[in-house]
Amino acid sequence: MEFTKMHGLGNDFVVIYGEQELPANAAELAIKWCNRFFGIGADGLVYILPSDAADFQMRIINSDGTEAEQCGNAIRCVAKYVYDNGHIDREEITILTIGAGVQPVQLTVKDDKVETVRVDMGEPVLDGLKVPTTIDANPVVNEPIEVGGSGFRFTAVSMGNPHCVIYVDDAVNFDLAAWGSKMEVHPLFPNKTNVEFATVKDRRHVDMRVWERGAGPTLACGTGACATLVSSVLNGVTDREAWISLKGGDLYIEWSEANNHVYMTGPAEIVYTGTTN
Numbered sequence: 001m002e003f004t005k006m007h008g009l010g011n012d013f014v015v016i017y018g019e020q021e022l023p024a025n026a027a028e029l030a031i032k033w034c035n036r037f038f039g040i041g042a043d044g045l046v047y048i049l050p051s052d053a054a055d056f057q058m059r060i061i062n063s064d065g066t067e068a069e070q071c072g073n074a075i076r077c078v079a080k081y082v083y084d085n086g087h088i089d090r091e092e093i094t095i096l097t098i099g100a101g102v103q104p105v106q107l108t109v110k111d112d113k114v115e116t117v118r119v120d121m122g123e124p125v126l127d128g129l130k131v132p133t134t135i136d137a138n139p140v141v142n143e144p145i146e147v148g149g150s151g152f153r154f155t156a157v158s159m160g161n162p163h164c165v166i167y168v169d170d171a172v173n174f175d176l177a178a179w180g181s182k183m184e185v186h187p188l189f190p191n192k193t194n195v196e197f198a199t200v201k202d203r204r205h206v207d208m209r210v211w212e213r214g215a216g217p218t219l220a221c222g223t224g225a226c227a228t229l230v231s232s233v234l235n236g237v238t239d240r241e242a243w244i245s246l247k248g249g250d251l252y253i254e255w256s257e258a259n260n261h262v263y264m265t266g267p268a269e270i271v272y273t274g275t276t277n
């Protein structure tokens, strides 16, 4: 099997192109190939598939074998892959995801290679039952959550996949493993959740660290950055456009007042291609 190793700000993927549909054993392959000791090593396995509704379809399987509805860093990687490899020669393309539908993507190209990708991530879902959480409120903002005997406050946002944003004093040095793993499986979130720990630096800059559902701590999360910006606007602590600084680098996120869509801009990189079985 030919694969390409890619990443968006260090959130890394094994990318497969050329299949007609998601293989029945995709979960098994994700667990095997994403293993950092016995496999290729990645946070997720990404399939770029044909689509009737868009230029391409993306499916993303987390490293634990569970399928996610959406992935912001992977969608930028998919856009770079198809353009740099000559599968499309337009700088405006569309990609179908199972959680957020058809997403328009704008490429910035230099010397025939994609440098940055701006994705229309669609409208955030703020209805608590749809995120989903067990809370029947819209939006779910600054709600209490108790984990391991400690109390936190969270804001719930779905970008096609569920996110729980928690403000802490120092996100950069926060003990992700201790808290993120427990919040991921908290009974408030029926489909589990991605967890973002955020510290607002000023109205246009937020530090964020992420514990991802199905993958654990990753260097970046595109949908998590979008959820963090939306949460920060709902909590009144940032403007509608801000830089979200992750361990692997920065994403620029905008939440348009005009159409309620969230836009994510950032890089994507090809690391190498290889073969595996």
Ligand SMILES: N[C@@H](CCC[C@H](N)C(=O)O)C(=O)O
Binding pocket: 011, 044, 060, 062, 067, 068, 069, 070, 071, 072, 073, 074, 161, 162, 194, 212, 213, 214, 215, 218, 220, 221, 222, 223, 224
């Ligand atoms: N890293 C991603 C999100 C990947 C899926 C996530 N772990 C989930 O299960 O929802 C991103 O960049 O958005």
